[in-house]
Structure formats: structure tokens, C-alpha cells
Amino acid sequence: MKKRLLLAILSAMMVVSLAACAGAAPAPAANDAAAEETSDSEESEEATEDETKTEGSADGTLTGTLKLGMIGPLTGAAALYGNAVTNGTKIAVDEINAISSSFQMEYQPEDDEHDAEKSVNAYNKLRDWDVQAIVGCVTTTPCVAVAAEANNDRVFMLTPSASATSVTEQGDDVFQLCFSDPNQGSASAQYIKDNSLGSKIAIIYNNSDVYSTGIYQTFSDKAAEVGLEVVSTTTFTDDTANDFSVQLTDAKNAEADLIFLPIYYTPASLILQQADAMGYDVPMFGVDGMDGILGLEGFDTALAEGVMLLTPFSADAKDEATVNFVTKYQEDYKEVPIQFAADGYDCPYAIYEALKFYADKNGGLDVTGMSNEEICDILVSVFSDSTFSVDGITGEDMTWTANGEVNKAPKAVVIKDGVYVGL
Amino acid sequence: MLSYFINGISLGSVYAIIALGYTMVYGIAKMLNFAHGDVIMIGGYMAFCSTAYLGWPAIPSVLFAILVCTVLGVIIEKLAYKPLRDASSLAVLITAIGVSYFLQNAALLIWSSNPKAFPNMVKFPNLVIGDIQISSVAIVTIIACIIIMIVLTLFTTKTKMGKAMRAVSEDKGAAQLMGINVNATISMTFAIGSGLAAIAGVLLCSAYPTLMPTTGAMPGIKAFTAAVFGGIGSIPGAMLGGILLGIIEIFAKAYISTQLSDAIVFAVLIIVLIVKPTGLLGKKISEKV
Numbered sequence: 001m002k003k004r005l006l007l008a009i010l011s012a013m014m015v016v017s018l019a020a021c022a023g024a025a026p027a028p029a030a031n032d033a034a035a036e037e038t039s040d041s042e043e044s045e046e047a048t049e050d051e052t053k054t055e056g057s058a059d060g061t062l063t064g065t066l067k068l069g070m071i072g073p074l075t076g077a078a079a080l081y082g083n084a085v086t087n088g089t090k091i092a093v094d095e096i097n098a099i100s101s102s103f104q105m106e107y108q109p110e111d112d113e114h115d116a117e118k119s120v121n122a123y124n125k126l127r128d129w130d131v132q133a134i135v136g137c138v139t140t141t142p143c144v145a146v147a148a149e150a151n152n153d154r155v156f157m158l159t160p161s162a163s164a165t166s167v168t169e170q171g172d173d174v175f176q177l178c179f180s181d182p183n184q185g186s187a188s189a190q191y192i193k194d195n196s197l198g199s200k201i202a203i204i205y206n207n208s209d210v211y212s213t214g215i216y217q218t219f220s221d222k223a224a225e226v227g228l229e230v231v232s233t234t235t236f237t238d239d240t241a242n243d244f245s246v247q248l249t250d251a252k253n254a255e256a257d258l259i260f261l262p263i264y265y266t267p268a269s270l271i272l273q274q275a276d277a278m279g280y281d282v283p284m285f286g287v288d289g290m291d292g293i294l295g296l297e298g299f300d301t302a303l304a305e306g307v308m309l310l311t312p313f314s315a316d317a318k319d320e321a322t323v324n325f326v327t328k329y330q331e332d333y334k335e336v337p338i339q340f341a342a343d344g345y346d347c348p349y350a351i352y353e354a355l356k357f358y359a360d361k362n363g364g365l366d367v368t369g370m371s372n373e374e375i376c377d378i379l380v381s382v383f384s385d386s387t388f389s390v391d392g393i394t395g396e397d398m399t400w401t402a403n404g405e406v407n408k409a410p411k412a413v414v415i416k417d418g419v420y421v422g423l
Numbered sequence: 424m425l426s427y428f429i430n431g432i433s434l435g436s437v438y439a440i441i442a443l444g445y446t447m448v449y450g451i452a453k454m455l456n457f458a459h460g461d462v463i464m465i466g467g468y469m470a471f472c473s474t475a476y477l478g479w480p481a482i483p484s485v486l487f488a489i490l491v492c493t494v495l496g497v498i499i500e501k502l503a504y505k506p507l508r509d510a511s512s513l514a515v516l517i518t519a520i521g522v523s524y525f526l527q528n529a530a531l532l533i534w535s536s537n538p539k540a541f542p543n544m545v546k547f548p549n550l551v552i553g554d555i556q557i558s559s560v561a562i563v564t565i566i567a568c569i570i571i572m573i574v575l576t577l578f579t580t581k582t583k584m585g586k587a588m589r590a591v592s593e594d595k596g597a598a599q600l601m602g603i604n605v606n607a608t609i610s611m612t613f614a615i616g617s618g619l620a621a622i623a624g625v626l627l628c629s630a631y632p633t634l635m636p637t638t639g640a641m642p643g644i645k646a647f648t649a650a651v652f653g654g655i656g657s658i659p660g661a662m663l664g665g666i667l668l669g670i671i672e673i674f675a676k677a678y679i680s681t682q683l684s685d686a687i688v689f690a691v692l693i694i695v696l697i698v699k700p701t702g703l704l705g706k707k708i709s710e711k712v
Binding site for chain 1 (some may be wrong): 549
């Protein structure tokens, strides 16, 4: 009898949980309806606010409070990136709020654990909070998923670091602050060629990852174009990312004088360790995913000595903005900021500058209570404007193309004595 | 060629040492302990914590990991598997998967999923023969694997406890009638299996030094494959299966394709099971279904 009761309860629970699954699909629709409602009510509010706006229009200033959301992996395998971004973004938001008393940003970070599904959940959470613009997502795969939703809902997204072209392809409202993968791959090849870092290149990439595959493709195209010889190309997947002896032996046998690693830092740390165990000493060149390797807990930084990586930011730069940021970051978080922190720092500024740019041209702007559609249209028009440029710590004179890619000059750093040094 | 072979053996010996734990528990308790991979991960974290945070030297921290995992194994057995002793094997299997997820998520809570770089516990120089380098970790792993295999074989054939284990594996009911404490015997099996998992965890993490809550999952599945390959329940079979699996994986990567290596490994498994359903060294047991 007891057993039967238990069975009944269990099956009831199953049914409920299944129903919850099925419920997930229509949920966004319900959300949309809710969103429309709020935007409707906001529009009516807007009507009343229009009067205040016309009052404020004379001086062309930016006022109001912007609800800025952020999505990134605050826990999980890529947590280092997400935390760096949100730390940087937080500093920028605080600074912006300190500069101006009439314009404020409210900041809300959400965790996605570098998982597409969880990222969409985080996005829906931000929608419930009536988010007006989003910094994110930090990593590519979740970003593609969220960007598709955000394009439907007309929420402006500026990703600090999701670099695949598939991110910006999701819609006209998605912009990148970092290089796109094609830019990273081709810029790496160009950089290696220009600085004669190697002539026989081995590549090890993760073919179960969009990011890695994207960079690999543009790198090999560009390498062929500029005359770099690719002597060994090997792959791994997320499931086979522990033994790299074959890939390294292949590179060694092909007498590669540089290994290009368009991968994240966790497998890269294994590659460095195994190359060392094999007694194979060869320069390695990574891209932004390599950033963070020095922060890996317990990692022997001596292994990373001489590793080069393409990055738009180096913490040892001497310009005033970088020095200020690095000092502030070290005060707050007791560590040297990585590139992701700098990317995160530049994002709120880019949005702030864009809103100011619009306010200047259109005689003032009050963002309080504006719907995400309106903010989105404003930001898209400004970011697509070729006369709009931002000076950030990840690059001066950043401009954007209408399809969302950023233009700025590539820089590279090398790891010396456990810190990044400009090349 | 030779260096690929050596790489294959060293990867295979890691699989073999994990497979020994699987096969031991399966052989005696007749259940697939899918949580084995995660006990390995816990063992890795224990060794990591005692060296990195407490500054212990290698040997005590390995012993500490073994102790914690042994206790953990017994607790898991008592709480999760013992109440299901008379339930269908499917129920036990699902419970094991549940325990596996529980351990992974508990580790996620305690240590977060930031990967940790495992300190090198094997501080011998690499063995160099001509052009060939054999890493010290690989040598230690292979030796440990052989020693464990021999000790386990002796234990199950010569000691009283071992004989009791084999009796339980043949027929639980009859063993009980002969005055064997079946529950104590199965607990003992889990204790040994989990202790082995701790050693496997330290060796796995020494060979591939990133430690995450999911570290044990994929090697666990591969090692299970190895155990089936060699004939599940057979101790030398697990060793043979593990090493063959490692060699096949490395050769498939080196000579066919780095992209297809896993597909090839599992294709070989399927072929072996079609030709010899009990695995390479498996005994033919006519089982009543």
C-alpha cells in the first residue's frame, strides 16, 4: 500500500516536471506579451515624459537611469572570464555614476555558467528586471543563443568578448567590443608574419568549439595568403581534452617552429605541461582565450614562460587611462586585470558615449523608463554611425561597422616571469 | 611509432587503474558503480587540497585521499546501495547515476568549477632511452597498476575475505547460508574499490593536471569501456582492456584522425563485443534473466 502511494506521488511529480518542460516553450511568448504590455505602459509614460524631455532639450544633456544588465559565466569552467568582465564593468559603471549626477546606471550581472540554456534563462531574468541594454554575453556559444532572443525582443547587446561572427549575425542590435574571430585569426597570422615569429606553424585546435574552429579557419586562410607554412594541424574535442601527446609529437615531427593555439586556457595549460614533460620546447602563440592562464589556481607559471598571445590590452601599458584602471582594479580585487576585465570596462563607457552622442545631436535624452526597443534603436543608429568613435583602454578610436564588428589595431603580449609584457 | 606506443601504454594504464575499481565492484556486488569516476575526482581534490592548502608532502596526501575515499565509498554503499540490495539491478544503476551527479554537484559547490592545476606529485626525472622520453608519471602509473593488479588477484584468491568476496559474487544466498556476512563483504568491496579510486585520481591528475568537478566523468566512461572490453569482473581483463584501449586511442589519433579517435575506440569495442560478448578475458556465465 505504502509503495503504491509512493509510486503515485512519484509519478505525479514526474508529470509535473514534464509539464514544466513543456511549459518552457510557450514561456517566452508569455514574456513577450508581458514585455509588450510594459512597453505599452512605458510608451504612455513616455508621452508624459516627452514634455520634460523638451524642457531638458535646450542643453542637450543625457539624464535618467539606465538599467544595464550583464550576462557571463560567473561560475563554471569559464568563470575567470565572466568575473573579470563583471569586475571591469562594475568599475566603469561606478565611475560613470560618479562623473554625472543626472545620468546613472543601474547594474545587474547574471550568471550563465558558459551554458547556452542557462544564458537564455539569465537573459529572461534580466528581461523581468526590465533591462534596457546588455553587456554580454562573455562567451561565444551562450552569446549566440541570447543574441537571437535579444534580436526578437529588440534588446541592445554589446558583447565584451564573444568573438564569433555568428554572434553579430544574429541581428543588427548585437555589437562586439572585441575582435571578431576572423579578425583574431587573420590578425594573428599577420602579426606572426610581420614580426617573423615563426615560419613553420603547427596548429592545435578544438573542433568541438565554434570559437576555436572559427579562428583556425581564418588563420589558415590568412597564413596561406601571407606565406606562412602550416606544417601540422591537429584537433581535439571537449571530451578528449586531456591527452595531447599525439598532437605535440606530430608538431615536433613536422619540425614546427611555432605552435598556434586558438583555444581556451584550460586545455592550453595541459598542452604546456605535456610539452614540458616531453622535453619539447617551442614558442606558442595564443589568442584571447589564452588570457587567464596565469590566474589558473595551482598552475606553474614557469611553464607559460615565453607564451605569446594576441590581446588588445596589456596591464603594463603606461597611458593614463590604463594605469588608472589597473590601479583601481588592483585595489578592489587584489589582482592584475586581464584583457576580459578591460573589455568589460570599456563596454559601459561605449554605451554611455553613444547615449551622450545621441543626446548631443538630438537635444537631450532622458532614458528613465524608456523601453528597450527605443534604447535599442538609438544605440544601433549611433554604433552604426561611422562618425561615432570611442577611446577605450582596449583600443583608441574604436569604430563599428553596421554589422556589429569593431575596428581597432591588434596588439600582442608575451609572458615573462609570470606577467604579461608588451611585445 | 615507439613513442606513440609508450604514450598509449601510459594513457592506457590510467584507464586500467580506474577500470580495476569498476571491475572489482561489478565482479563482487554485481552492480555498475557509475559513481566510481566521481570518487576518483573526489580523490583528486583531496590530494590537491592537502598538498596545495595544507602543504603536505606527496605520500601523506595520497594516504589522506585514500582514507577519505574509502570512507566515502563505504558511506555511499550504506546510504545509497544497501537499501536497494534486493531491488532490480536497473534501480541500482539509476541510483549509481544519481550518486554520480550528486558528487559532481557537491564538488561544484565546495570547490567551484574553476579548474585547478594539480601539483606534480611524482618528482622523478623522465626516463630517456635514445630519442624516446617516458614521463615519470607514466612509469609510476604502470608500476602502480601492475602492483595493484597482482595484490588484488592474490587478495581475492588467497585471503579469507577474498574468498568470501568470490563466494558472494557466485551466489549471495548460498554465501549467507555458509555463514558469510554478505553486507560486510560488499562494504569491504566498496572500501577497496574507492581506495583504488583515490589512487587512480592522484595518478590521473598527475598525468593530466587539471582538476574540475567533471574530471572523473569522461575517464570513468572510458575506463568502464575498458573494463567491458577486457571482460567485466575479471581483474587481469581490466588491466588488459585499459592498456589496449589507451593504445588504440593514441594510434587512432596518430595515424587515422585526431577528430575520429573516440569513434574508433568505441567501434573497436562494438566489434569485440560482437565477436566475444563476454569481453577479452571474460568468463562465460550462463545468467538467469
